[in-house]
Amino acid sequence: MSSLKLISPVDGSVYAERPVMGVDDAAAAVARSRKAQKGWARRPLEERIKLVRAGVARLNEMSDEVVPELAWMMGRPVRYGGEFGGVNERSNYMAEIAQRALAPIEIENSAQFERRIERAPHGVVFVVAPWNYPYMTAINTVVPALIAGNTVVLKHATQTLLVGERMVRAFTEAGLPEDVFINLFLDHPGTEKLISSGSFDFINFTGSVGGGKAIERAAAGTFTGLGLELGGKDPGYVMEDADLDWAVDTLMDGAMFNAGQCCCGIERLYIARPLYDAFVEKAAAWVSSGLKLGNPLDPETTIGPMANVRFAKEVRTQTEEAIAQGARGLIDPKDYPADDGGAYLMPQVLVDVTHDMRVMRDESFGPVVGIMPVDSDEQALALMNDCQFGLTASLWTNDAGRAARIGDEIETGTVFMNRADYLDPALCWTGCKATGRGGSLSEIGFHNLTRPKSYHLRKKSA
Template sequence: MSERTIQLQHPHRLFIGGEWIQPSLSASFDVLDCSTEQVVASVAEAGSGDVARAVQAARKAFDSGPWPRMTVLERAAYLEKLAQRFEAMNDEYARVWSIESGIVYRVAQPRIGVFLSGAFRQYTAMASTFAFTEPCTSATGNAAYRVHEPAGVVVAIIPWNGPAGLMAYKVAPALLAGCTVIIKSSPEAPCSAYLFAQMCEEVGFPPGVVNVLTADRAVSEELVRNPGVDKITFTGSTAAGRRIAAVAADRIARVTLELGGKSPALVLDDYDVEVAAKTIGASFFGYLSGQVCHSLTRVIVPRAKHDAMTEALAEVARNMVLGDPFDAASTAGPLATARQRETVERYVAKGTSEGATLVTGGKRPANKERGFFFEPTVFANVDNRSTIAQEEIFGPVLCVIPADDTAHAVQIANDTIYGLNAAVFTDDSHLAMQVARQIRAGSVGHNASRTDFSVGFGGFKQSGIGREGGPEGLAAFLESKTIIMEAKPC
């Protein structure tokens, strides 16, 4: 099998109610290899009728099926079987990620295991450690219990940039909680969800516990609106998240929203500029070419070190080897879609027109006739109120912003609608903690971007609602119930 081949067992069907069913539409979505622009797969497009069938199947499985009535340890056994299958299919998921989203394959291989088998193993273990029933004493002295029960039918809406890993950190805790799940995959990158459906069929989940379909935005909104859905968990743009929140609010549906970011890297005066530039630049340009919500995209540096930082970052950018994700020499791959590349081009033009200095990059590479490639790009002398400093670009574009002092750097860092991630670069760990506590962000790393779903991930402000990963990620799929007894149960 070629490394550029994606093999799906039932690409023209939908996985609903434990079966691969014929879709209501004859239409399909073509999946492109973002390095070659060639069609590598086609998958069925779900219509309104398919959405209704999926909700009905998930609803039946939750309301009258065995899944939520199993013990948590029984459900954990299914998760362990999935973890084992993820380990066996690690390379397949890594290949699909590289083809659909553009991540360099050798970068994808180790990361995919952390996200996939790692997520399912984490929640398998949590079956024995999470307090699903907590005995208490009421104010009147009665025996009381706080119990945590499954939220119900969950719709998990998966983005195109990291579909497999983000799916895992939604689906694993939802399943352990006892929820039933409808996975709505992105038309641009649906193959990981199809592979997962195949695995669920092999493992033998009860019918309707896991359902998988791919749909456009209009049909996806029908899932959010459907009164049979209790909870929506979404990763994607802040604009789409606002729409989902507004629709869900009509019926007070539960939501977890992991949205956009414009994350700052604060390089303090004591830290080596060259070291910071290599750490920030290599990881930013080399990991999905900046198509990551928590990327450190605003580099805030003392004014006296602005030029040195700019040149150091530009040197990193120029030394990136932009190429085929499967080529061992490549250190950065293409963007995922032509539309995303056009978006990045518009932002680069906007940055230049608003007065920022384009230091390097800013265009399609001349030696790449095919593929959605875009040069690693660095802007200097960026005004933090400018468009490129305030809006999420989702591409390989770094902004260098001068600050007068540490207090000013913190002020700039927080002057955004977002609050997803940040980093503080200093050799003084006490100062790093002090500054980190002043930054309004869901994650703050010391001397690197250090997000960690195993601990917990999510944002402040318009970067989202709720947390994924860790105990909070499980609690997001549970409802808390208080039971107060007249006498203790036997």
């Protein structure tokens, strides 16, 4: 029997291993989930909300285990306390708006007719979650899907193999009925076979562009709804009237937090020429003196290893290619002796970069950022849009009207002004171009996890 092995970036050891579930056994588990869905959907909405909230609360009670477990699995330093802030903010908001988001649209309720549109659950929702924020990205769909009356089947990335197991345990211990929320250990062929057989009614996938294409191919012809959040190469544009220190601090944190492994992390920066030299100087100083690379289990560590050696290799390759093409790295390797050539990767700030370099076009997903000067809003806009991805863009100015005008022209899912690298649960989390399709959270997230169902009830003849 084949198995899934989680190699820890902390020391290269096998941290966890689970047997791959056979397709027949997995299909039987999904069938049980489908059977449980009808009863779950019949429960009052208030009861579903209460049970889902209890599951999140039980997960919070596991923080002493979860936080070091995350460090071992994907390298995030323990000093940041896991992902409970985001998990709780998103879960609470979705629970609070559920009544409104799922309320019927009443067209008529007269002596002669009842006409309304209701939100019906899809049925079985399949969540394929990534490793970089394994709890928060899963919660984005798991919580509203369950509240809306779906059952949920979760499959996590091998790099965070234990997360799905732990989430299901928390919700089950909190009283969620059996088979309403299940976790499967699947390999890629098994996943694709279940999808192609039409086992699910909706699929949410967060991961690579290649993974998204594989999901689409597997679902072709099944008419299964898809939500896809794929790659990103998010830009920041600092205008001449921006608060320089605020911009440097926020954008560099957005580029380096979680070792740069953030869906909406900042990967490329365009700075109005009057601020360019000062911004570059402050950004380099921020990275040189403000981060400590090391073992994520050490409370003093602020940047841990990348989740896998192969991820770090891609970032190193992009950086080396750019330098060979004329870019300059501003961070001295002597500042980061913990860089071991493997998963532990020093952060880097690059200047003299161009869009001929992969580091300014391809997703890096690591602690490297390129900075270019620009001479106009038009030039900045052209560079921000010169990308296959479109998740977020961060604009820095004191002029909200200017930001809105530029934002209207950016091909992206979210426009930020004077902030970056944040997911507001009241707003739809969505993207365009190769970043994917669909949207999670907000009222729209509930709409994507349900289908409209119309009722036209004639009470008596005219």
